[in-house]
Amino acid sequence: MTATTVDVGDLRRALRVTLPFTDRGGMPVMECVHLEAAHNNLVATATDRYTLGHLRILAAGDPLPSTLLNRRDARLLRRALDDQPGQHTARIRRVRKLDGPDRLEVETERLTIRLEVVKGKYPDVAHLFEVKADDPSGLDAPANLNPELMRPFAKAAKVLNVPDVVRWTFRGTKKPVRVEIGRTFVGLIMPRSFPHNFDPAPVPVGLVKA
Template identity: 30%
Template sequence: MSTITGEPTTVQAGPADPGGASVTAAGLADIITRAIPHAYTGAIAPILASVHLDAAGRHLTAVATDRYTLAAARTAYTVESTAAWSATVDLPDARALLGFADAQPGREAVLLRRTGGQLHAASDRGRITVPLLTGQTYPNWRSLLARYLSAPAATTGLTGLRTELLERWQAAGRQLHVVPSNPDKPLLIFEGTDFIGLQMPLKPLVSATWDGYVQAWRDTLGIDCGGLDPAAEGALLPDPAAAADTMAERLLHRTLLSAERLHDLPGGAESTELDKAVRGLVEPWVSYRLLHALRGADPLLAERTVEHIEDELAGGEFAETAHELAEQAGHNPRGWIEDYRAARAGQPPAPDEG
């Protein structure tokens, strides 16, 4: 299989002290997380065993490639950079930078500054300094992507893909858009407007042809004997509704049904039953309004947030996560639980410890 980048080409090195770029901690963590699966992990090309950070225009972009796939994820500045600059850090240092960003509150501003062969990242809560990779230049990723992005999409025959490379794209997002090209050209891959990638295909085997596959499956699928039933395909191929849209619909549905249940309560209902019904109405409505506001402010963030929530619910460990987050916020979750158990047992609640 040929590679995307060919021989590495040089890029202009940034000035010794180009100023800085300020981004949110969540934005920095997001772009590194989405790029890093595509970094080279061998020893032959150490410049590619890295994450390349590029500050230009209005965005900070994280880039990684092993010359079979390439990913570029960007986040907008919170404060404009004073000049364009770039910095390449090896994988251990990129993971350390990711850990630093993850440890900050999501909206915390992180100032990145490249000086004297080092990259400094600082917030109001801490700082980290990592060395830059020197002695080699990073491939000209911007020119490479521009070349394929400028070419019209076209398909000619079959395209082969290496399955082990597909796993890398999971960090980019749940729904990707793929633009095929010629069998020997990279596939363009998009997630929203802040992620772009390339995957180099395999040339199909000589024996692999479209007509050959059609003939091989013709009998099994009933193509010539009335086996086609478009009306019955819906159960197998559901419409790909967005996660945020689906959750918004569920929340509205629950709000309306909860309102009906509240109206159906008898006039002499006990206060606990009434309180439960009111909470059942208020909580999904508040959740819907917050989701609606987030979708208006940042649709991509809303979609990813809902996807993460769905994954947490499926994993079943969100109660433990809630306990940890409550402790980190300075609350007393253990006291909350003890109060609840005391109330269930008919005992007076324990004194508040904080």
């Protein structure tokens, strides 16, 4: 049976990084980690509509079609992988079922686990990362962000062992802020709007005459 092959440690890391970005109590597909593999890469993506995390790891073997794993099952898989040697490989395959939901089967040297695949279509998030060449907005354009939304990125940086350097790219008041950690993670923070009757002025620096 065909399968995608990845390093156990890489898969565990991908789940640890993306799980904090899943929604809680929202649409079923938003409560999932999205997995897909092709062209020697496996990507894990999660979003709660306010933040988005996307991590790429090396893969081999056959492609894995778009697969949604509920955050509960994704956490169960991550915990199961915690007990597996990091340098071993995991074989991932989606098993079609005619009498019920498909299953995601993950097999290592010591473990075989089968998890239910959530039905649904994951939103197309690729366009959110696009940058138009003629876009005049940049670092001078303010972006209003909820500071609580930065928390999962701090966790991701720690898991990826690059806690001291995170790149933030601001592209305008109404556009997502792009967050890059290392060479394999990219994420987004969605901007907030202030009430229509509130226009925040830039905070002055130094002594200001009252």
